Amino acid sequence: MATPKYKRILLKLSGEALMGDDAYGINRQTISGIVAEIKKVADLGVQMGVVIGGGNIFRGVAASASGMDRAQADYMGMLATVMNSLALQDAMRLAGLPVRVQSALDIQQVVEPYVRGKAIRYLEQGRIVIFAAGTGNPFFTTDTAAALRGAEIGAEIVLKATKVDGIYTADPKKDPTATKYATISFDEAIQRDLKVMDATAFALCRDQKLPINVFSIFETGALERVVMGATEGTLVYC
Template sequence: MTRPAFKRILLKLSGEALMGPGQFGIDPATVDRMAGEIKQAQEAGHEICLVVGGGNIFRGLAASEQGFDRTSADYMGMLATVMNALAVQNALERVGVDTRVLSAIPMASICEPYIRRRAMRHMEKGRIVIFAAGTGNPYFTTDTAAALRAAEMSCDALFKGTSVDGVYDADPKKVKSAKRYDSVTFNRVLTDNLRVMDASAVALCRENEIPIVVFNFRETGNLARVLAGDGIATIVVNEENDHG
Protein backbone atom coordinates (compact mmCIF):
# COMPACT_ATOMS: atom_id res chain seq x y z
CA MET A 1 0.00 0.00 0.00
CA THR A 2 1.43 3.38 -0.99
CA ARG A 3 0.88 6.17 1.48
CA PRO A 4 1.17 9.89 0.82
CA ALA A 5 4.39 11.56 1.89
CA PHE A 6 3.94 13.67 4.99
CA LYS A 7 6.23 16.68 5.40
CA ARG A 8 5.29 17.89 8.89
CA ILE A 9 4.30 15.25 11.42
CA LEU A 10 3.49 15.04 15.08
CA LEU A 11 4.91 11.88 16.65
CA LYS A 12 2.99 10.62 19.68
CA LEU A 13 4.94 8.30 21.97
CA SER A 14 3.49 6.54 24.97
CA GLY A 15 5.39 6.87 28.22
CA GLU A 16 5.61 3.05 28.25
CA ALA A 17 7.65 3.20 25.04
CA LEU A 18 10.48 4.82 27.02
CA MET A 19 10.64 1.92 29.51
CA GLY A 20 12.27 -0.46 27.04
CA PRO A 21 12.51 -3.90 28.66
CA GLY A 22 11.88 -2.44 32.12
CA GLN A 23 8.64 -2.22 34.08
CA PHE A 24 8.96 1.40 35.15
CA GLY A 25 10.81 4.61 34.43
CA ILE A 26 13.11 5.54 31.55
CA ASP A 27 15.54 3.18 29.81
CA PRO A 28 18.41 5.34 28.44
CA ALA A 29 19.31 2.87 25.67
CA THR A 30 15.72 2.80 24.40
CA VAL A 31 15.46 6.60 24.43
CA ASP A 32 18.80 6.85 22.59
CA ARG A 33 17.55 4.46 19.88
CA MET A 34 14.38 6.51 19.45
CA ALA A 35 16.38 9.72 19.25
CA GLY A 36 18.51 8.21 16.49
CA GLU A 37 15.40 7.27 14.51
CA ILE A 38 13.84 10.70 14.97
CA LYS A 39 17.08 12.31 13.78
CA GLN A 40 17.07 10.02 10.73
CA ALA A 41 13.51 11.10 9.92
CA GLN A 42 14.45 14.76 10.27
CA GLU A 43 17.45 14.27 7.98
CA ALA A 44 15.09 12.75 5.40
CA GLY A 45 13.38 16.14 5.22
CA HIS A 46 10.50 15.80 7.69
CA GLU A 47 9.56 18.51 10.17
CA ILE A 48 8.86 16.81 13.49
CA CYS A 49 7.19 17.68 16.77
CA LEU A 50 6.47 15.26 19.59
CA VAL A 51 4.08 14.57 22.42
CA VAL A 52 5.22 12.03 25.01
CA GLY A 53 2.90 10.37 27.52
CA GLY A 54 3.72 9.80 31.18
CA GLY A 55 2.45 6.29 31.92
CA ASN A 56 5.93 4.93 32.63
CA ILE A 57 6.13 7.19 35.69
CA PHE A 58 2.59 8.04 36.78
CA ARG A 59 -0.86 7.33 35.36
CA GLY A 60 -3.46 9.83 36.54
CA LEU A 61 -6.54 7.79 35.66
CA ALA A 62 -5.25 4.68 37.42
CA ALA A 63 -4.36 6.73 40.49
CA SER A 64 -7.81 8.34 40.59
CA GLU A 65 -9.38 4.88 40.55
CA GLN A 66 -7.36 4.10 43.69
CA GLY A 67 -8.69 7.09 45.57
CA PHE A 68 -6.61 10.05 44.37
CA ASP A 69 -8.50 13.22 43.54
CA ARG A 70 -8.84 13.05 39.72
CA THR A 71 -7.68 16.62 39.11
CA SER A 72 -4.59 16.25 41.32
CA ALA A 73 -3.79 12.86 39.78
CA ASP A 74 -4.01 14.27 36.26
CA TYR A 75 -1.69 17.14 37.14
CA MET A 76 0.80 14.61 38.56
CA GLY A 77 0.58 12.73 35.25
CA MET A 78 1.29 15.96 33.38
CA LEU A 79 4.43 16.48 35.44
CA ALA A 80 5.53 12.96 34.49
CA THR A 81 5.29 13.93 30.82
CA VAL A 82 7.63 16.86 31.48
CA MET A 83 10.23 14.47 32.91
CA ASN A 84 9.90 12.27 29.81
CA ALA A 85 10.12 15.26 27.48
CA LEU A 86 13.38 16.35 29.12
CA ALA A 87 14.76 12.82 28.75
CA VAL A 88 13.91 12.75 25.03
CA GLN A 89 15.34 16.26 24.59
CA ASN A 90 18.57 15.17 26.25
CA ALA A 91 18.88 12.14 23.97
CA LEU A 92 18.17 14.18 20.84
CA GLU A 93 20.71 16.82 21.75
CA ARG A 94 23.33 14.13 22.35
CA VAL A 95 22.97 13.12 18.70
CA GLY A 96 23.20 16.75 17.56
CA VAL A 97 19.53 17.64 17.05
CA ASP A 98 18.43 21.11 18.12
CA THR A 99 15.41 20.62 20.38
CA ARG A 100 13.01 22.67 22.48
CA VAL A 101 10.59 21.55 25.19
CA LEU A 102 7.42 23.63 25.47
CA SER A 103 5.20 22.95 28.47
CA ALA A 104 1.47 23.66 28.73
CA ILE A 105 2.11 24.25 32.44
CA PRO A 106 4.63 27.11 32.73
CA MET A 107 7.85 26.13 34.52
CA ALA A 108 10.34 28.70 33.34
CA SER A 109 13.36 27.20 35.09
CA ILE A 110 13.42 24.07 32.96
CA CYS A 111 11.53 24.67 29.70
CA GLU A 112 9.63 27.22 27.66
CA PRO A 113 5.91 27.87 28.08
CA TYR A 114 3.71 26.66 25.24
CA ILE A 115 3.00 29.56 22.91
CA ARG A 116 1.79 28.50 19.48
CA ARG A 117 3.66 31.14 17.49
CA ARG A 118 6.87 30.36 19.34
CA ALA A 119 6.46 26.66 18.62
CA MET A 120 5.84 27.39 14.92
CA ARG A 121 8.97 29.55 14.82
CA HIS A 122 11.09 26.80 16.36
CA MET A 123 9.84 24.38 13.71
CA GLU A 124 10.54 26.87 10.92
CA LYS A 125 14.12 27.06 12.22
CA GLY A 126 14.46 23.29 11.89
CA ARG A 127 14.20 22.44 15.57
CA ILE A 128 12.33 19.45 16.93
CA VAL A 129 9.68 20.64 19.36
CA ILE A 130 8.52 18.45 22.25
CA PHE A 131 5.17 19.40 23.78
CA ALA A 132 4.97 18.56 27.49
CA ALA A 133 2.27 18.62 30.19
CA GLY A 134 -0.53 17.49 27.89
CA THR A 135 -3.09 20.21 27.22
CA GLY A 136 -2.43 21.72 30.64
CA ASN A 137 -5.90 20.66 31.77
CA PRO A 138 -7.11 17.69 33.82
CA TYR A 139 -9.52 15.17 32.25
CA PHE A 140 -7.68 15.30 28.91
CA THR A 141 -5.22 12.62 27.85
CA THR A 142 -1.91 13.06 26.06
CA ASP A 143 -3.64 11.50 23.01
CA THR A 144 -5.96 14.50 22.96
CA ALA A 145 -2.97 16.80 23.49
CA ALA A 146 -1.27 15.17 20.48
CA ALA A 147 -4.34 15.72 18.27
CA LEU A 148 -4.66 19.32 19.48
CA ARG A 149 -0.99 20.16 18.86
CA ALA A 150 -1.05 18.42 15.47
CA ALA A 151 -3.94 20.71 14.47
CA GLU A 152 -2.30 23.83 15.92
CA MET A 153 1.01 23.09 14.17
CA SER A 154 -0.74 22.40 10.83
CA CYS A 155 0.73 18.90 10.73
CA ASP A 156 0.12 16.66 7.72
CA ALA A 157 -0.33 13.61 9.93
CA LEU A 158 -0.24 12.31 13.48
CA PHE A 159 2.06 9.30 13.86
CA LYS A 160 1.23 7.08 16.83
CA GLY A 161 4.19 4.90 17.81
CA THR A 162 3.02 1.78 19.65
CA SER A 163 4.06 -1.81 20.32
CA VAL A 164 1.83 -3.23 17.55
CA ASP A 165 2.14 -2.75 13.79
CA GLY A 166 -1.21 -1.10 13.17
CA VAL A 167 -4.91 -1.17 13.96
CA TYR A 168 -6.65 -4.54 14.36
CA ASP A 169 -10.31 -5.50 14.65
CA ALA A 170 -9.43 -7.19 17.97
CA ASP A 171 -6.47 -7.23 20.34
CA PRO A 172 -3.78 -9.13 18.36
CA LYS A 173 -2.02 -10.07 21.60
CA LYS A 174 -5.16 -11.91 22.76
CA VAL A 175 -6.92 -12.94 19.52
CA LYS A 176 -4.71 -14.82 17.06
CA SER A 177 -7.20 -14.39 14.20
CA ALA A 178 -7.33 -10.59 14.58
CA LYS A 179 -7.31 -8.80 11.23
CA ARG A 180 -5.01 -5.83 10.63
CA TYR A 181 -6.30 -2.90 8.62
CA ASP A 182 -4.10 -1.19 6.02
CA SER A 183 -6.54 1.71 6.07
CA VAL A 184 -9.59 2.37 8.22
CA THR A 185 -11.96 5.32 8.60
CA PHE A 186 -12.29 7.55 11.64
CA ASN A 187 -15.95 6.59 11.90
CA ARG A 188 -15.12 2.87 11.96
CA VAL A 189 -12.55 3.48 14.70
CA LEU A 190 -15.13 5.32 16.81
CA THR A 191 -18.09 3.03 16.07
CA ASP A 192 -16.17 -0.21 16.67
CA ASN A 193 -14.15 1.25 19.56
CA LEU A 194 -10.88 0.11 17.96
CA ARG A 195 -8.79 1.82 20.66
CA VAL A 196 -6.41 3.64 18.35
CA MET A 197 -6.48 6.71 20.59
CA ASP A 198 -9.17 8.03 22.88
CA ALA A 199 -12.40 9.15 21.22
CA SER A 200 -11.88 12.88 21.65
CA ALA A 201 -8.45 12.66 19.96
CA VAL A 202 -9.86 10.64 17.05
CA ALA A 203 -12.77 13.08 16.64
CA LEU A 204 -10.40 16.06 16.67
CA CYS A 205 -8.25 14.51 13.93
CA ARG A 206 -11.37 13.64 11.92
CA GLU A 207 -12.70 17.20 12.09
CA ASN A 208 -9.35 18.66 11.04
CA GLU A 209 -8.64 15.96 8.43
CA ILE A 210 -5.37 14.92 10.04
CA PRO A 211 -4.61 11.26 9.19
CA ILE A 212 -3.48 9.05 12.08
CA VAL A 213 -0.71 6.59 11.21
CA VAL A 214 -0.34 3.73 13.70
CA PHE A 215 2.92 1.78 13.58
CA ASN A 216 5.29 -0.26 15.73
CA PHE A 217 8.00 2.08 17.04
CA ARG A 218 9.70 -0.69 19.00
CA GLU A 219 10.96 -2.17 15.75
CA THR A 220 14.30 -0.59 14.88
CA GLY A 221 14.23 1.54 11.73
CA ASN A 222 10.47 1.37 11.39
CA LEU A 223 9.77 5.11 11.64
CA ALA A 224 11.89 5.82 8.56
CA ARG A 225 10.30 2.93 6.66
CA VAL A 226 6.75 4.04 7.46
CA LEU A 227 7.52 7.67 6.58
CA ALA A 228 8.88 6.46 3.24
CA GLY A 229 5.65 4.51 2.67
CA ASP A 230 7.38 1.12 2.91
CA GLY A 231 6.78 -0.02 6.49
CA ILE A 232 3.78 -1.84 7.91
CA ALA A 233 1.25 0.54 9.43
CA THR A 234 -2.42 1.46 9.48
CA ILE A 235 -3.61 4.85 8.30
CA VAL A 236 -6.85 6.27 9.71
CA VAL A 237 -8.58 8.67 7.33
CA ASN A 238 -11.96 10.17 6.44
CA GLU A 239 -14.25 8.15 4.18
CA GLU A 240 -13.50 10.02 0.97
CA ASN A 241 -9.77 9.39 1.46
CA ASP A 242 -10.10 5.73 2.38
CA HIS A 243 -8.55 3.50 -0.25
CA GLY A 244 -8.14 0.44 1.96
Protein backbone atom coordinates in the same frame (compact mmCIF):
# COMPACT_ATOMS: atom_id res chain seq x y z
CA MET B 1 17.87 11.42 -1.94
CA ALA B 2 14.17 10.52 -2.13
CA THR B 3 11.67 13.21 -1.15
CA PRO B 4 9.57 12.54 1.97
CA LYS B 5 5.82 12.44 1.47
CA TYR B 6 5.24 14.47 4.63
CA LYS B 7 7.11 17.71 5.30
CA ARG B 8 5.74 18.37 8.81
CA ILE B 9 4.59 15.69 11.23
CA LEU B 10 3.43 15.27 14.81
CA LEU B 11 4.91 12.18 16.46
CA LYS B 12 2.99 10.78 19.44
CA LEU B 13 5.03 8.54 21.73
CA SER B 14 3.55 6.64 24.64
CA GLY B 15 5.42 6.93 27.90
CA GLU B 16 5.40 3.14 28.11
CA ALA B 17 7.53 3.02 24.94
CA LEU B 18 10.43 4.41 26.99
CA MET B 19 10.35 1.63 29.59
CA GLY B 20 11.87 -1.14 27.50
CA ASP B 21 11.54 -4.28 29.61
CA ASP B 22 11.51 -2.34 32.88
CA ALA B 23 8.43 -2.18 35.12
CA TYR B 24 8.38 1.63 34.99
CA GLY B 25 10.70 4.58 34.46
CA ILE B 26 13.02 5.24 31.52
CA ASN B 27 15.30 2.67 29.94
CA ARG B 28 18.30 4.55 28.54
CA GLN B 29 19.03 2.02 25.81
CA THR B 30 15.41 2.10 24.67
CA ILE B 31 15.20 5.90 24.50
CA SER B 32 18.48 6.01 22.58
CA GLY B 33 17.06 3.55 20.05
CA ILE B 34 13.93 5.67 19.60
CA VAL B 35 16.02 8.81 19.10
CA ALA B 36 18.07 7.00 16.45
CA GLU B 37 14.85 6.34 14.52
CA ILE B 38 13.79 9.98 14.93
CA LYS B 39 17.18 11.18 13.69
CA LYS B 40 16.77 9.27 10.42
CA VAL B 41 13.65 11.32 9.71
CA ALA B 42 15.07 14.62 10.96
CA ASP B 43 18.04 14.16 8.64
CA LEU B 44 15.59 14.07 5.73
CA GLY B 45 14.57 17.65 6.54
CA VAL B 46 11.17 16.71 7.95
CA GLN B 47 9.81 19.20 10.48
CA MET B 48 8.74 17.35 13.61
CA GLY B 49 6.71 18.03 16.72
CA VAL B 50 6.60 15.40 19.46
CA VAL B 51 4.07 14.69 22.19
CA ILE B 52 4.95 12.06 24.78
CA GLY B 53 2.81 10.43 27.45
CA GLY B 54 3.69 9.98 31.11
CA GLY B 55 2.41 6.50 31.90
CA ASN B 56 5.85 5.05 32.50
CA ILE B 57 6.57 7.59 35.24
CA PHE B 58 3.07 7.66 36.71
CA ARG B 59 3.01 3.85 36.85
CA GLY B 60 5.54 4.04 39.66
CA VAL B 61 3.08 5.98 41.85
CA ALA B 62 -0.11 4.35 40.59
CA ALA B 63 -0.85 2.57 43.86
CA SER B 64 -0.63 5.77 45.93
CA ALA B 65 -2.77 7.59 43.35
CA SER B 66 -5.61 5.07 43.71
CA GLY B 67 -8.77 6.88 44.77
CA MET B 68 -7.21 10.27 44.15
CA ASP B 69 -9.26 13.12 42.73
CA ARG B 70 -9.19 12.74 38.93
CA ALA B 71 -8.08 16.30 38.21
CA GLN B 72 -5.27 16.05 40.77
CA ALA B 73 -4.08 12.76 39.27
CA ASP B 74 -4.18 14.26 35.77
CA TYR B 75 -1.96 17.15 36.85
CA MET B 76 0.50 14.62 38.25
CA GLY B 77 0.40 12.88 34.88
CA MET B 78 1.16 16.16 33.11
CA LEU B 79 4.25 16.61 35.27
CA ALA B 80 5.29 13.08 34.34
CA THR B 81 5.16 14.07 30.66
CA VAL B 82 7.48 17.01 31.45
CA MET B 83 9.97 14.58 32.99
CA ASN B 84 9.80 12.37 29.90
CA SER B 85 10.17 15.38 27.63
CA LEU B 86 13.33 16.48 29.42
CA ALA B 87 14.76 12.96 29.16
CA LEU B 88 13.93 12.82 25.46
CA GLN B 89 15.41 16.28 24.90
CA ASP B 90 18.65 15.20 26.58
CA ALA B 91 18.87 12.04 24.45
CA MET B 92 18.24 14.07 21.29
CA ARG B 93 20.94 16.58 22.16
CA LEU B 94 23.40 13.75 22.71
CA ALA B 95 22.50 12.55 19.21
CA GLY B 96 23.21 16.01 17.79
CA LEU B 97 19.58 16.99 17.17
CA PRO B 98 18.45 20.61 17.74
CA VAL B 99 15.44 20.43 20.07
CA ARG B 100 13.21 22.64 22.20
CA VAL B 101 10.65 21.73 24.86
CA GLN B 102 7.49 23.77 25.32
CA SER B 103 5.10 23.11 28.20
CA ALA B 104 1.36 23.72 28.49
CA LEU B 105 1.97 24.26 32.22
CA ASP B 106 3.91 27.35 33.27
CA ILE B 107 7.19 26.09 34.76
CA GLN B 108 9.65 28.45 33.09
CA GLN B 109 12.54 27.54 35.37
CA VAL B 110 12.51 24.14 33.64
CA VAL B 111 11.02 24.58 30.15
CA GLU B 112 9.61 27.43 28.13
CA PRO B 113 5.83 27.89 27.86
CA TYR B 114 3.91 26.71 24.83
CA VAL B 115 3.52 29.51 22.28
CA ARG B 116 2.13 28.40 18.93
CA GLY B 117 3.92 31.01 16.81
CA LYS B 118 7.27 30.32 18.43
CA ALA B 119 6.80 26.57 18.01
CA ILE B 120 6.14 26.99 14.29
CA ARG B 121 9.18 29.25 13.98
CA TYR B 122 11.34 26.61 15.67
CA LEU B 123 10.05 23.99 13.23
CA GLU B 124 10.83 26.23 10.28
CA GLN B 125 14.35 26.66 11.67
CA GLY B 126 14.84 22.89 11.64
CA ARG B 127 14.39 22.29 15.36
CA ILE B 128 12.36 19.44 16.82
CA VAL B 129 9.74 20.72 19.27
CA ILE B 130 8.60 18.52 22.15
CA PHE B 131 5.21 19.54 23.54
CA ALA B 132 5.02 18.70 27.26
CA ALA B 133 2.20 18.67 29.84
CA GLY B 134 -0.53 17.56 27.46
CA THR B 135 -3.14 20.22 26.82
CA GLY B 136 -2.54 21.76 30.24
CA ASN B 137 -6.03 20.69 31.31
CA PRO B 138 -7.25 17.67 33.29
CA PHE B 139 -9.60 15.10 31.70
CA PHE B 140 -7.78 15.31 28.34
CA THR B 141 -5.26 12.64 27.33
CA THR B 142 -1.93 13.12 25.62
CA ASP B 143 -3.55 11.54 22.54
CA THR B 144 -5.89 14.52 22.44
CA ALA B 145 -2.89 16.81 23.03
CA ALA B 146 -1.18 15.23 20.00
CA ALA B 147 -4.25 15.83 17.84
CA LEU B 148 -4.54 19.41 19.10
CA ARG B 149 -0.87 20.31 18.66
CA GLY B 150 -0.79 18.58 15.29
CA ALA B 151 -3.67 20.74 14.09
CA GLU B 152 -2.16 23.90 15.60
CA ILE B 153 1.24 23.54 13.95
CA GLY B 154 -0.21 22.54 10.58
CA ALA B 155 1.12 18.96 10.64
CA GLU B 156 0.19 16.83 7.65
CA ILE B 157 -0.20 13.67 9.72
CA VAL B 158 -0.14 12.40 13.31
CA LEU B 159 2.13 9.39 13.77
CA LYS B 160 1.14 7.26 16.76
CA ALA B 161 4.23 5.27 17.72
CA THR B 162 3.46 2.25 19.89
CA LYS B 163 4.77 -1.20 20.78
CA VAL B 164 2.24 -2.74 18.36
CA ASP B 165 2.60 -2.56 14.57
CA GLY B 166 -0.88 -1.18 13.86
CA ILE B 167 -4.55 -1.43 14.79
CA TYR B 168 -6.04 -4.91 15.14
CA THR B 169 -9.58 -6.24 15.31
CA ALA B 170 -8.73 -7.41 18.85
CA ASP B 171 -5.71 -7.46 21.16
CA PRO B 172 -3.23 -9.64 19.23
CA LYS B 173 -1.55 -10.67 22.51
CA LYS B 174 -4.82 -12.14 23.77
CA ASP B 175 -6.43 -13.24 20.50
CA PRO B 176 -4.15 -14.99 17.98
CA THR B 177 -6.90 -14.75 15.35
CA ALA B 178 -6.89 -10.93 15.46
CA THR B 179 -6.17 -9.31 12.10
CA LYS B 180 -4.59 -5.95 11.39
CA TYR B 181 -6.31 -3.14 9.54
CA ALA B 182 -4.27 -1.68 6.70
CA THR B 183 -6.61 1.33 6.65
CA ILE B 184 -9.70 2.31 8.60
CA SER B 185 -11.89 5.41 8.62
CA PHE B 186 -12.23 7.64 11.66
CA ASP B 187 -15.95 6.94 11.83
CA GLU B 188 -15.38 3.18 11.89
CA ALA B 189 -12.58 3.49 14.46
CA ILE B 190 -14.88 5.49 16.74
CA GLN B 191 -17.84 3.18 16.13
CA ARG B 192 -15.76 0.08 16.94
CA ASP B 193 -14.39 1.81 20.06
CA LEU B 194 -10.81 0.97 19.12
CA LYS B 195 -8.58 1.75 22.09
CA VAL B 196 -5.40 2.74 20.26
CA MET B 197 -6.39 6.41 20.72
CA ASP B 198 -9.26 7.97 22.62
CA ALA B 199 -12.44 9.07 20.86
CA THR B 200 -11.78 12.77 21.46
CA ALA B 201 -8.46 12.55 19.61
CA PHE B 202 -10.06 10.61 16.75
CA ALA B 203 -12.90 13.14 16.48
CA LEU B 204 -10.55 16.13 16.51
CA CYS B 205 -8.35 14.65 13.79
CA ARG B 206 -11.40 13.71 11.74
CA ASP B 207 -12.82 17.23 11.97
CA GLN B 208 -9.45 18.74 10.99
CA LYS B 209 -8.94 16.16 8.21
CA LEU B 210 -5.68 15.17 9.89
CA PRO B 211 -4.84 11.49 9.21
CA ILE B 212 -3.26 9.22 11.81
CA ASN B 213 -0.79 6.43 11.13
CA VAL B 214 -0.34 3.84 13.89
CA PHE B 215 2.90 1.85 13.75
CA SER B 216 5.59 0.24 15.91
CA ILE B 217 8.47 2.51 16.87
CA PHE B 218 10.51 -0.63 17.56
CA GLU B 219 10.45 -1.79 13.93
CA THR B 220 13.76 -0.57 12.54
CA GLY B 221 13.15 2.06 9.86
CA ALA B 222 9.36 2.07 10.35
CA LEU B 223 9.14 5.78 11.16
CA GLU B 224 11.18 6.65 8.09
CA ARG B 225 9.06 4.39 5.89
CA VAL B 226 5.86 6.06 7.08
CA VAL B 227 7.27 9.53 6.38
CA MET B 228 8.36 8.42 2.90
CA GLY B 229 4.80 7.27 2.17
CA ALA B 230 5.29 3.51 2.34
CA THR B 231 2.56 1.24 3.70
CA GLU B 232 3.36 0.72 7.37
CA GLY B 233 1.08 -0.05 10.29
CA THR B 234 -2.49 1.24 10.02
CA LEU B 235 -3.66 4.48 8.39
CA VAL B 236 -6.74 6.12 9.91
CA TYR B 237 -8.28 8.41 7.30
CA CYS B 238 -11.13 10.89 6.90
